[in-house]
Amino acid sequence: MGHYRKAGPGSPGSIMVSFCLGLGLLLTAFVIPCRAQAPAAEKQVAGSGRNQIRVAQDYERRGHHSAALKIYSALFSQVPQNQLYYEGVKRNMLRLKQFEGLADIVRQQINRTNSVRFHADLGNVLYNQGAHEQALKTWSAAIESFKSQKPAYTYVANAMISNRLYDEGIKVYQQGRKIFKSDDLFVFELANIYVLRLKYKEATAEYVKHLARNPNQFAYVERRIMGYTKSEDDATQVIEVLKEQLSRRKESHLVRRLLANLYLRQEQFSLALQQFKLLEETRPPNQKVLDQSGKEIYFFAEKALKAGKFDHAEGAYALILSGYPSSPYRPRAMYGVAVSKQKQGHPREAIALFEAVIARDAKATWAQESLFQVGEIYFDELFETENALAAYQRLARAYPRGRKTTDAFFRIGDCYTATGDLQTAKTWYERAGETLTDNAPLRDLATYKAAYLQFLNGDYSGSLALLGGILDKMGQAGVDQKYVNDALELTLLIEENQKKSAEALAIYARAELLSLQRKPAAAADSLARLLSVHEDAEIVDDALLKLGELANEQGQFLSAVAYLDTLLRRIPDSVHCGLAQKRIAEIYEVGLNSPEKAFAAYENVLINYPNSLYVEEVRQKLRLLQGRQLNN
Amino acid sequence: MGLPETYESILARLHALRKRVKNLALVQGISTFCLVAVTAGTLAVLLETVFRLPSSGRYVLLTAVSAALSATFLWYVARPLLFRFFKKNTPDDISLALKVGTHFSSVRDKLADALQVFMQREQKDQLYSEELAGDSLKRVHSESRDLDFLRVASDEPARKALKLLAGVAATVLIIFVTFHSPFTAASQRLLNPAADFDRFRLSLRVEPGDAEVIKGESLQIRVVPSGPVSGPVELTVENAGANHSERPALTEKGDGSLVCTLSDIRQDKTYFVTSGDFSSDKYSISVVEKPLVKTLRIELQYPGYSRLGTQFLDENVGDISALPGTKASLFLETNKPVVSASVEFEGEPALPLQVSGFQATGSFKVEKALTYHLLLRDAADLTNQNPIEYRVSVIADREPFVQITYPGRDLDLNKNLVLPLTIEAEDDLGLSRLRLGYRVLQEGIDEGPLTYVAITMESQAADNALVNYLWDLSALDLKPEDVVSYYAEVFDTDLVSGPKSAVSSTFQARFPSIYEMYEEVESTHESAYEELEEIYQESKSLKDAVDEIVQEMKRDPELEWEEKQEIQEAAKAQAQAQEQLEEFQEALDEMVERMEQNDLLSPETLSKYQELQTLIQEMLTPEMREKLEELQESMAELDPQELQKAMQELSKSQEDFLQSMERTLNLLKKLQMEQQLDESIRKAQDLKRRQEELNQESEGGSKQDQSKYAEEQEDIKKDAEDLAQKLDELRKQMEELPQTPTEAVEAAQAQLQNEVSQKMQQAAQQFQSGQSQAAQQSGQEISEGLQQMAESLQQAKDQMSEEExxxxxxxxxxxxxxxxxxxxxxxxxxxxxxxxxxxxxxxxxxxxxxxxxxxxxxxxxxxxxxxxxxxxxxxxxxxxxxxxxxxxxxxxxxxxxxxxxxxxxxxxxxxxxxxxxxxxxxxxxxxxxxGASSGVGFEEMMQRMMGVSNQQQGVNQQTSQMGEQGGLSMQQQAGMARLAAEQAAVRKSLEELMREAGKQSELLGDLGKVGEEMEEVVRELQRNNVNRSTIQRQKRILSRLLDAQRSMQDRDHSQKRKAEAGKSYETASPSQLPELRPSKQDQLHNELLRSLKENYSKDYKELIQKYFEALAQQQEAE
The missing domain is CATH 1.20.120 (Four Helix Bundle (Hemerythrin (Met), subunit A))
Incomplete structure (x- = not known):
């Protein structure tokens, strides 16, 4: 009976036990302080290690792997549990192809800490050593041993991927999914591999899967997909998948939005509109409230308008007007239709539409915008300065503190400039400037306009003084650079010419004014006079370029080419040579419809002006021309 | 459970109890025995230690202890052992059952009874039936089943005994450790009761016992032991009044005695000797002090002529080294009152000193070299021991010394005829004056009179002088090929025997002709071009070789030994090319310096040469070297991939190198042409000057001189023809380059060749034939022709500049x-x-x-x-x-x-x-x-720099006028404020200039510090705190600004300067410049860091970095 053999609390055996315990305590008292020194030493190593790590990393960056390895090895030997040191040793030994040594180290780590990451590393080393089969066995053994740990799959798959074993990596992740019976696992890991393998279809399928379960991550998923749908071919693959998913999935709203946006990004406007329409129709019932109707179409229309696809935009706006009578987007849609018409070259029609917007609700924001646009059409497109002036003035009267009022003031000034009434123009610019107490950039615009008037009047020093005001605060915050560059341009023009050829500059300014007054022939005459009277003036190249432009505008293509060619021959080092040569090519291509000559002229840009800013544009043109020639 | 099992169970439990009882008794017994043993042993040792018992006493004590131990052992150990192992059933089961019953009240005597009944159940006379006995046993068993019988035997007594033993043992251990020595001895004695320990007792004789010693002397202590020595014999010495003692070692002598010598005894001591527990008596050593010199101070009064005044030698320095006639006064302090003191000269009568208690004084005159010591005597007639023997040396006035350290060699003079000299002079007693002696050797042969130029030294009578002197030779009216032979002479201040003088080595400065200078430059230029072209060609073929290897490596990365050798060779050759380029750069630097000094170039051409220098410097960046090192490393590591990479990088670097070389070559070619144009202009001007001189000379010349004039005219003609030839070559070169003014050069050449040259021929003939009037007329025309030609060449040059x-x-x-x-x-x-x-x-x-x-x-x-x-x-x-x-x-x-x-x-x-x-x-x-005169913008910078210098000069003058003033009036304070503002404005101008100079600002030298100094001056002026250092600082600022101007080529060799007399310049010494350099580098570095911090893209950061690196390299090159 064992019970009796057991020593009782007061037995001699228990005394011995107490003795031993005492001895143990005594030993502990000695040993603990000794052991306690170990972390301190570790800390010390860590302290000095930080500096050494920096040095090692520096070496590594410079590609001195041997030197980096020495430092990492020394640190690692002191603190083998430090992952940073271990990784450093591993990385550099791999680079230096010291596989055997590394394998030993990894094995030691395995013996020390049986972690799956080291098993994965061992496989990696073996694979690098050329022992491919052994490596694969190591990895599958690691998966087998740690199959219940999710990170195991990531470690192993990563090791495989680092050796370009993408398919094997995919298999490992899929195995993980099976084991954990979760189809949602490793979505991003798998998707990443698919992207690496250019399998965009599969990657998209993974993302869609993720999206189905995490609808609030729509923006994130869309960004990821965006990352690999830059080219048309890739986008086509993704579109296929999305379409397929749409047919399969019930909750297709988000997928459809992905598809619609992708069509939009791909500028496939018809298809995009189709999807946006469907989105509008399939809007979830709880969101289907009155003030949101037409939202999807409106979204499309705005994007199309922004992209310059005015016909599509017009169609979409019209759809809102016809299909969604209660949509809050109707006023904007009306305005949008008018803008689309305007941009498509139907100014009169556009004016009528804009007027309709104004008539509908004169107090609405779009009414102001419309009125301004009416002025713009009259001024810029129809050259009916009087009508333009009337529109702008109407706006200024109707909306004295409206958002477009100041713009209208500027435009009124422009109208007066165009009529040659520079004094009145100046008053309007000043008035614009006065209204802009809290808008520094627009005040600069007012100053610039005033300076420009001075220039046109031949008061160069006055103009320069005003321009100097803009340029002086160039580097300050809040300065709108678009007025600064205008100011710089005018300043340079004046400074380059006013001393040597003030008279020529005056003629040039006169031609500018005539141009503004839409009197191209008179402007051209003026410039021609400049050429004959001041043939050595600095401004001659500007004059020739302008003459070329004016002739081109008037459809006198051959004259335009002649002027530009004169510029190239007479002033071969003019700053405008690159542009002049490009313009010649464009005139040949468009105006004179002579692709061969255009091609040769474009080539001349590349040959004669290789540093020109137009090189990229010209190359593109050449490619297009070449393509066209091949098609013909 | 059956009855037998129940019975067995009870017996087994009682058996276990029995075993425990016996074990506990044994443990308790052993503990008790040990306790008795330890206590008895300790008591016995204590008794022996205290009473040191005789042999018989130790026997009795030992016997008593043994008896007590034996008895204790028998009772407490042997008896329990006997019971434990031999009497297994004692105590019997009934007794144990009764014990159990006593312990557990629920059992009482039921267990004993039941057992007893059960045991006796088979006996015939038993009153109870067997069933009843069994039943009783079962009942008892069931009642006592859960009771632990072992608890009946308590372990408390055993525990107590063990604890007591531990306590006693620990106490005994502590006592033994504390009194280790006596206890060990007592134990030994106790364990050897028969031995007679008293026979071994020790006695020590210590000599000399109490003693008296003269301070600083030694004392030998001798110890003679008798009887057995129980432990080491130790001497302990204590200083009087000190808490600690020393134990100097005793040395054994052959006779068995031990000795120790106490040396240099300086204070009273006591000492004693110990051995084991034996200790001798304490003895005392008393110290007696001799007189000695505690402090000696000597004052030397030098003779008046030396102007050295009075000098005190360092304390306790008695060696005297002085001029003859110097009076040496001695001041002594002694350690104790003395009655007499004297200076004991070697071979001379002693000099008694005046004594007063602890002090003694006296003096003597230094006349000849001898030695002496000081003798002191105290009241006890003791004299100072081993007095120090001092030396008196007589020094003689040495000759002064002078040398011209710069240029320190023969050289050719510059065009401006200013020769900067650095003269160093020194004398032991002081310099009185310095002068420069020279004579002019016309055309290097005819010796002119010796002439002197006095040079002002910064401070008179200083023992050394470093003079920077700009010697203006323009007043000497030197002709080309004249030589000036010169030396420096210096005088000392010896007024007694007359000032002694010394002269430096004689050097020669030659004034070369412009033609010579150009010829030299030209030949250097030619060879430089050829050298550079050679390097270019070599580098080109080297690049081809490297490219070939790179291609080969692409096919097969593993290299054969031969291929590796090829790579090694290529790397070596590339390194050599770099070195050659470095040499070329040095030659070019020298050439540019020479041209610059002699004003052989126009400012534009000169700045282009500087550009060329920068270009070459850029080629010599460490990049190529690094690539070569990387290649070497890759070869050493035998990594084919790395090697291939390194080779590709080397090839890329070579490509860059070649491109730069090509650009350099082209630039050099263009520069050569520009330099030749400059040269032609200068030569034309020179010809015109010579012609005009001839015209003037011949105007009042006699008929006898006509042939000389003709000769002179021939010489000019010859040089004019050479120039025409030169222009022809230049025109041909120009034709190779676009947009060069070839026509102008051609026209000038034609004019020179066809008109001027013919006129010269004509004039020479006219001189020859004595038609001086006609010759003069021709000379006039020649001058005009040359003027026109020079002008048209200048126009050509201007045209080139304008074009650029x-x-x-x-x-x-x-x-x-x-x-x-x-x-x-x-x-x-x-x-x-x-x-x-x-x-x-x-x-x-x-x-x-x-x-x-x-x-x-x-x-x-x-x-x-x-x-x-x-x-x-x-x-x-x-x-x-x-x-x-x-x-x-x-x-x-x-x-x-x-x-x-x-x-x-x-x-x-x-x-x-x-x-x-x-x-x-x-x-x-x-x-x-x-508004600039050239595209380079050099002159504008120069002009502005001069402007800054002038402004500074103005501020300096005003500050000096204000001078150091205390308690300024309101007006003066306002003046100071105005000056501060002006100084601040100068600083701002300088900063703007430096900023606008941008990457070329290094030409100005380091002006960053000047800015700081200006700031300091502004502060001082603002605080109305103008003092000497402010004025000095301003001088320094101006000096630096002028230096900067000079560093911008020193090209304003104006006539004004020529007319000035030589003067000492307070210039920034050249040694200061390197110190200034790093801060400039830092400035660039900081600028770079600042730019990099700004959030630029990686590529652009690289670009910025390269830009700054280029600036830094250029700066280094400068």
Whole structure:
């Protein structure tokens, strides 16, 4: 009976036990302080290690792997549990192809800490050593041993991927999914591999899967997909998948939005509109409230308008007007239709539409915008300065503190400039400037306009003084650079010419004014006079370029080419040579419809002006021309 | 459970109890025995220690202890053992059952009874039936089943005994450890009761016992032991009044005695000797002191002529080294009162000193070399021991010394005829004056009279002088090929025997003719070009070889031994090419310096040479060296991939190297041409000068001189023909380059060859035939012809400069136009992308447009960077603005590519801002360029530098006039404030100049410190605190500014300067410059760091880094 053999609390055996315990305590008292020194030493190593790590990393960056390895090895030997040191040793030994040594180290780590990451590393080393089969066995053994740990799959798959074993990596992740019976696992890991393998279809399928379960991550998923749908071919693959998913999935709203946006990004406007329409129709019932109707179409229309696809935009706006009578987007849609018409070259029609917007609700924001646009059409497109002036003035009267009022003031000034009434123009610019107490950039615009008037009047020093005001605060915050560059341009023009050829500059300014007054022939005459009277003036190249432009505008293509060619021959080092040569090519291509000559002229840009800013544009043109020639 | 099992169970439990009872008794017994043993043993040792028992006593004690121990052992150990192992059933079961019953009240005697009944159940006379006995046993068993019988035997007594034992043992251990020695001895004695320990007792005799010693002397202590020595014999010495003692070692002598010598005894002591527990008596040592010199001070009064005055020697220094006649006064302090003291000279009568207690004084005159010591005597007639023997040496006045350390060699004079000299002179007693002796050797042969120029030394009668003297030789009316032989002479201040003088080595300065200088330059130029071309060709073939290896490696990365050798050879050859280039650079530097000094070049050409120097310096960057090192490392590591990479990089570096070489060669060729044009202008002017001199000379000349004039005219003609030849060559060279004024040169050549030369011929003949009137007429015409020719050549040169300026202006216009264009296009793109979001169509196109803008900006930047190599007008600010633009564009590009137009919009604004700033910078530069005399902008910088210097000079003068004043009036204070403002304005001008000078500001030297000094002066002026140091600081500032001006080529060799007499310049000494350099480097470095911190893209950061590196290298080159 064992019970009796057991020593009782007061037995001699228990005394011995107490003795031993005492001895143990005594030993502990000695040993603990000794052991306690170990972390301190570790800390010390860590302290000095930080500096050494920096040095090692520096070496590594410079590609001195041997030197980096020495430092990492020394640190690692002191603190083998430090992952940073271990990784450093591993990385550099791999680079230096010291596989055997590394394998030993990894094995030691395995013996020390049986972690799956080291098993994965061992496989990696073996694979690098050329022992491919052994490596694969190591990895599958690691998966087998740690199959219940999710990170195991990531470690192993990563090791495989680092050796370009993408398919094997995919298999490992899929195995993980099976084991954990979760189809949602490793979505991003798998998707990443698919992207690496250019399998965009599969990657998209993974993302869609993720999206189905995490609808609030729509923006994130869309960004990821965006990352690999830059080219048309890739986008086509993704579109296929999305379409397929749409047919399969019930909750297709988000997928459809992905598809619609992708069509939009791909500028496939018809298809995009189709999807946006469907989105509008399939809007979830709880969101289907009155003030949101037409939202999807409106979204499309705005994007199309922004992209310059005015016909599509017009169609979409019209759809809102016809299909969604209660949509809050109707006023904007009306305005949008008018803008689309305007941009498509139907100014009169556009004016009528804009007027309709104004008539509908004169107090609405779009009414102001419309009125301004009416002025713009009259001024810029129809050259009916009087009508333009009337529109702008109407706006200024109707909306004295409206958002477009100041713009209208500027435009009124422009109208007066165009009529040659520079004094009145100046008053309007000043008035614009006065209204802009809290808008520094627009005040600069007012100053610039005033300076420009001075220039046109031949008061160069006055103009320069005003321009100097803009340029002086160039580097300050809040300065709108678009007025600064205008100011710089005018300043340079004046400074380059006013001393040597003030008279020529005056003629040039006169031609500018005539141009503004839409009197191209008179402007051209003026410039021609400049050429004959001041043939050595600095401004001659500007004059020739302008003459070329004016002739081109008037459809006198051959004259335009002649002027530009004169510029190239007479002033071969003019700053405008690159542009002049490009313009010649464009005139040949468009105006004179002579692709061969255009091609040769474009080539001349590349040959004669290789540093020109137009090189990229010209190359593109050449490619297009070449393509066209091949098609013909 | 059956009855038998129940019975067995009870018996087993009782058996276990029995065993425990016996075990506990045994443990308790052993503990008790040990306790008794330890206690008895300890008591016995204690008794022996205290009473030191005789042998019989120890026997009794030992017997008693043994008896007690035996009895205790028998009772406490042997008996329990016997019971434990031999009497197994004692106590019997019934007794144990009764014990159990006593312990457990529920059992009482039921167990004993039941057992007893059960045991006796088979006996016949038993009153109970067997069933009843069994039943009783079972009942008892069931009642006692849960009781632990072992608890009946308590372990408390055993525990107590053990604890007691432990306590006693610990106490005994502590006692033994504390009294280790006596207890051990007592134990030994106790264990050897028969031994007679008293026979071994020790006695020690100590000599000399109490003693008296003279301070500092030694004392020997002798110890004679008798009887056995139980332990080491130790001597203990204690200083009087000290708490600690010393134990000097005793040395054994052959006779068994031990000795120790106490040396240098300086205070009273006591001592005693110990051995084991034996200790001798304490003895005392008393110290008696002898007199000695505690402090000696000597004052030397030098003779008046030496102007050395009075000098005190360091304390306790008795050796005297002085001029004859010096009076040496001695002041002594002694350690104790003395009755007499004297200076005991060697071989001379002693000099008694005046004594007063602890002090003694006296003096003597130094006349000859001898030795002496000081003798002291105290009241006890004791004299000082071993007095120090001092030496008296007589020093003689030495000859002065002078040398010309710069130039320190024979040399050719510069065109400005100013020879900078550095003269060093010294004398032991002082210098009185310095002069320069020279004579002119006309054409190196005829010796002229010896003439002296007095040179002012900074401080009179100083024992050394370093004089920087600019010797203006223009007043000597030197002719080409004249030689000036010169030396420096210095005098000392010896007024007694008359000043002694010394002269330096004699050097010669030769005035070479302009033709000689040009010839030399030309030949250096030729050889430099050839050398450079050679390096170029070698490098070219070397690159081919490297390319071939690279190709080979692409096919097969593993290299054969031969191939490795080839690589080694290629690397070596490349390194050699680098070295050759370094040598070439040195030669070029020397040549440029020479041309610069002799004013052989126009400022424009000179600045181009500097550009060339920079270019070569850039080629000598450590990059190639690093690539070669990397190649070597790769070869050592035997990594084919790394090696291949290294080879490819080397090939790339070689390509860059070759490109730079090619550019250098072209530049050198162009420069040669410009240099020749400069040369021709200078020669034409020289010919004209000579012709005019001849014209003047011949005007009042006699008929006898006509042939001499004819000869002179022939000489001029010959040189004119040479010049014509030169112009012809120059024209041919010019024809190879576009847009060069060949016509002008051709016309000048034709004029010289056809008209002027013929006229010269005619004039020479006219001189020869005595038609002096006609010859003069011809001479006049020749002068005019030469004037015209020089003018047309100058026009050609100006035309070239103008052309260059126009080109630079054109390039700047192009760049500003392009940048404006980019800014506008960027504006367009911004408008286009404004308000977009990630799904806005067309962002891809926008990103492409942005990329196009980046490419355009890249090209424009490259052009500007290239332009910056040729002109000062492309400033670092422009570069910075371009960096900002590029960074903005790249960020915008990233934003558009990642479809983040919002992020992109901000970057586009930044890009526009950068572009506009760059245009604005270019605009300022173009304004500067318009008014500049050349495209380089050198003269403008020079002019402005002079302006700054003049301003500073004005401020200096005013400050000096104000002088050091205390308690300033309101008016004066206002004056100071005005001066502070003026000084601040000068500082601002300097800063602006440095900023605008941009990358070429290093030509000005380091003016950063000057700025700091100016700031300090401003502060001092503002505080109304003008003192000597303020004025000195201002002088230094001016001096540095002038230095900077000089460093900008020192090209204003004006007539004004020539007319000035030689004067000492308070210039910044050359040794200061290197100190200043690092701060300039730091400045650049800081600028670089600042630029890099700004959020530029990686590529642009690299570009900025390269830009600054180039600046730094150029600076180093300068």
């Amino acid at each position: 300026k126009r080109k630079i202006m054109q390039a700047m216009r192009q760049s500003s136009h392009d940048l404006l264009n980019l800014s506008k296009r960027q504006e367009g793109l911004l408008e286009e992308t404004k308000g977009s979001d990630r799904n806005t169509p067309g962002l891809r196109d926008a990103a492409q447009s942005q990329q196009d803008l980046i490419s355009g900006l890249g090209r424009t930047t490259s052009q500007l960077y290239e332009l910056s190599q040729n002109t000062f007008f492309v400033t670092p600010e422009i570069g910075k603005a371009l960096g900002k633009a590029m960074s903005g564009m790249q960020e915008s590009q990233n934003g558009l590519e990642s479809r983040s137009p919002g992020k992109s919009a901000k970057s586009q604004q930044t890009a526009m801002s950068g572009l506009n700033e760059a245009v604005s910078g270019l605009r300022s530069s173009m304004q500067g360029l318009q």
